[in-house]
Amino acid sequence: MTSKNSKRFDDVRPGxxxxxxxxxxxxxxxxxxxxxxxxYFPGHHDMEAAQQLGSPHVFMNILTTSGLTQRFIEGWAxxxxxxxxxxxxxxxxxxxxxxxTFSGEVVRTDAATREVDVALKGKNSMGxxxxxxxxxxxx
Amino acid sequence: xAEQEWMSEVRAKVGREYGRxxxxxxxxxxxxxxxxxxxxxxxxxxxxxxxxxxxxFGGIVAPPAMLQAWCLEGLHMNNYAPGSTDENPYEVLxxxxxxxxxxxxxxxxxxxxxxYVKLGEKLYYTTxxxxxxEEKTTALGTGxxxxxxxxxxSQKPAGDAGDDERVGQLLFRVFKFRPANVPKPVEKSAAPxxxxxxxxxxxxxxDTRFFWEGVDAGKLMIQRCTCCSTLRHPPxxxxxxxxxxxxxxxxxxxxxxxxSFVVMHYPEVxxxxxxxxxxxxxxxxxxxxxxxxxxxxxxEIRIGQRVQVEFQSFDDGELTLPMFRxxxx
Numbered sequence: 001m002t003s004k005n006s007k008r009f010d011d012v013r014p015g016x017x018x019x020x021x022x023x024x025x026x027x028x029x030x031x032x033x034x035x036x037x038x039x040y041f042p043g044h045h046d047m048e049a050a051q052q053l054g055s056p057h058v059f060m061n062i063l064t065t066s067g068l069t070q071r072f073i074e075g076w077a078x079x080x081x082x083x084x085x086x087x088x089x090x091x092x093x094x095x096x097x098x099x100x101t102f103s104g105e106v107v108r109t110d111a112a113t114r115e116v117d118v119a120l121k122g123k124n125s126m127g128x129x130x131x132x133x134x135x136x137x138x139x
Numbered sequence: 140x141a142e143q144e145w146m147s148e149v150r151a152k153v154g155r156e157y158g159r160x161x162x163x164x165x166x167x168x169x170x171x172x173x174x175x176x177x178x179x180x181x182x183x184x185x186x187x188x189x190x191x192x193x194x195x196f197g198g199i200v201a202p203p204a205m206l207q208a209w210c211l212e213g214l215h216m217n218n219y220a221p222g223s224t225d226e227n228p229y230e231v232l233x234x235x236x237x238x239x240x241x242x243x244x245x246x247x248x249x250x251x252x253x254x255y256v257k258l259g260e261k262l263y264y265t266t267x268x269x270x271x272x273e274e275k276t277t278a279l280g281t282g283x284x285x286x287x288x289x290x291x292x293s294q295k296p297a298g299d300a301g302d303d304e305r306v307g308q309l310l311f312r313v314f315k316f317r318p319a320n321v322p323k324p325v326e327k328s329a330a331p332x333x334x335x336x337x338x339x340x341x342x343x344x345x346d347t348r349f350f351w352e353g354v355d356a357g358k359l360m361i362q363r364c365t366c367c368s369t370l371r372h373p374p375x376x377x378x379x380x381x382x383x384x385x386x387x388x389x390x391x392x393x394x395x396x397x398x399s400f401v402v403m404h405y406p407e408v409x410x411x412x413x414x415x416x417x418x419x420x421x422x423x424x425x426x427x428x429x430x431x432x433x434x435x436x437x438x439e440i441r442i443g444q445r446v447q448v449e450f451q452s453f454d455d456g457e458l459t460l461p462m463f464r465x466x467x468x
Binding site for chain 2: 029080087
């Protein structure tokens with residue numbers, strides 16, 4: 001939950017771990033988030049269409065992964081953080097019935113720009129769904 | 140190997156810029172609210188007008204990760220908003236498809252934000268075909284990494300002078316490939332979508348059976364030559380010292396010290412935890428064996444550390460493995 005309290009740059013050190021965030025992956029989440037990101041590709045909401053493509057079930061779209069990654073990062077950083085970059089690499093798909101658990105760690109701070117790099121990973125039972133790096137500016 | 144001729148047609152397009160694709164809707168509160176509802180994002184910067192008014196933006200802004208969503212065509216494929224280009228930024232993928240590379244998987248999505256966008260802004264993007272890699276073979280198959288860079292702009296209101304301002308950029312990379320295993324439609328079944336990954340099982344032979352039966356019984360058994368009493372591990376049919384075929388077994392104390400170790404970071408293979416520390420343990424009886432380490436921090440593992448065996452059960456009791464845990468010297 002994002003409170004109105006934000007991390008301040010001076011409070012953050014490289015090596016700080018972010019609180020983990022476990023997200024249950026459901027058909028409802030995959031389908032509704034695909035539509036909320038205006039992605040109507042059938043593989044994200046129609047199980048039979050997904051199976052025709054060789055997937056066991058509907059699978060999460062990239063824009064949802066980006067959204068959930070943003071949520072994980074700003075849940076820690078708070079509403080005064082400003083994203084400069086959100087770079088993700090995609091791996092194992094997210095299927096209904098799985099759980100994706102985000103973890104992250106501060107890997108760089110730059111006092112001149114007040115930038116903070118957070119390395120992140122979202123793992124499900126098949127491996128890493130997403131790995132990446134977020135760059136934030138903190139107050 | 141010389142590249143196939145049709146690829147020169149693809150390579151000739153690298154660097155090409157493709158025209159504008161407009162958003163159907165201006166940046167608006169209902170779409171933001173619904174996006175936040177589904178993602179369970181509760182940042183007041185996107186949802187609470189009073190809070191947002193106190194920020195440098197003076198009002199609600201869109202969640203940055205929504206950037207692409209504004210400009211997607213929606214339900215009807217390729218039905219872009221009026222004024223959008225007819226060019227297809229993905230034309231090189233079509234060329235590859237025609238030459239036997241039918242599958243595609245997204246690999247990277249790198250978003251950069253020049254600034255946040257406010258309610259009422261009208262966005263569009265242009266695309267540049269940034270790069271087409273050399274032919275590569277991955278676990279998925281053989282093909283090409285294709286990188287597109289989309290630049291997002293905010294349209295100036297009619298009558299305003301100057302150029303439209305860039306608000307963000309997306310580097311989008313896909314792997315366009317000929318699959319190593321042709322995907323087949325999945326049969327309908329009651330099986331769960333998420334496959335359950337189990338640990339690989341040991342191959343058990345007449346030489347090694349005693350070891351695994353010992354492990355199942357909570358004992359660490361070591362092979363011993365009955366002629367010269369030399370211990371040996373891993374199990375083998377012949378004594379390495381006197382070449383006798385005669386052997387029996389003794390139960391080891393399970394105590395030893397860490398002779399060497401590795402920590403597996405990559406690739407991450409389910410169902411193992413990563414980083415995954417693996418030890419080469421020298422038992423007090425004198426033989427060494429390879430086993431997983433438990434209860435260690437990867438920065439604190441050291442050669443010579445005293446360890447003690449413990450037997451852990453995996454996969455609902457299908458497999459028991461000897462693992463080693465650090466103990467006080």
